[in-house]
Amino acid sequence: MKPAEAVPTEAKPAEAKPALTRASAPAKPATRPIEDPAPRSSWPIAQRYYPTEVSVRPDLEVGSIIIVSDKFFLYHIIAPGKAMRYGVAVGRDELKFRGTAVVARKVRWPTWTPTPDMIKRNPNAYEKYKEGMPGGLTNPLGARAMYLYQDGKDTAIRIHGTTEPSSIGHAVSNGCLRMVNDHVIALFDQVPVGTRVTVY
Numbered sequence: 001m002k003p004a005e006a007v008p009t010e011a012k013p014a015e016a017k018p019a020l021t022r023a024s025a026p027a028k029p030a031t032r033p034i035e036d037p038a039p040r041s042s043w044p045i046a047q048r049y050y051p052t053e054v055s056v057r058p059d060l061e062v063g064s065i066i067i068v069s070d071k072f073f074l075y076h077i078i079a080p081g082k083a084m085r086y087g088v089a090v091g092r093d094e095l096k097f098r099g100t101a102v103v104a105r106k107v108r109w110p111t112w113t114p115t116p117d118m119i120k121r122n123p124n125a126y127e128k129y130k131e132g133m134p135g136g137l138t139n140p141l142g143a144r145a146m147y148l149y150q151d152g153k154d155t156a157i158r159i160h161g162t163t164e165p166s167s168i169g170h171a172v173s174n175g176c177l178r179m180v181n182d183h184v185i186a187l188f189d190q191v192p193v194g195t196r197v198t199v200y
Helices: 116-121 123-129 181-188
Strands: 052-055 065-068 073-079 082-087 099-108 144-150 153-160 171-173 196-199
Touching: 082 181, 099 153, 116 123, 144 181, 153 181
Parallel strands: 065 196
Antiparallel strands: 052 082, 065 073, 073 082, 099 144, 099 196, 144 153
């Protein structure tokens, strides 16, 4: 199969079904915020990036994840011909990850440590975090992280939450795939270790 043929071709569903909406916001913020993301009413993203069930090619591997970087969409294939589509932020052009990997680790409220390359590119921003930042509401990895490996080796690429939801739909990261915290929590709960991830 040629790479281009693996990219989902969405049929136009009779009615797109947002899986999470602003109406589902809690009445007030959680009293223990380390266990919950920011209230759902605070999504500063275009509606096209809301989680939506869409029709895709029926031959795509059920359970797999496909990311189409230039469209800023992540597809989780949930059944033959069906996927949940989420908006993502992707790496800047020179840092964009492409290829196939597997989810080798899953972490709730992950710690974050900038890579040596990140520190080299921007020491003023990243040097102070070289020993790592504990998980929490101000951590750049957000509420959840799925760690992508190739041939048993860490790629340093993650599918993770974000403290900057307005970045969804843009090529702004250091290579990782960012999602709104609510969305990455929903995906995290559906994706087992070993899931195949293909990024175009």
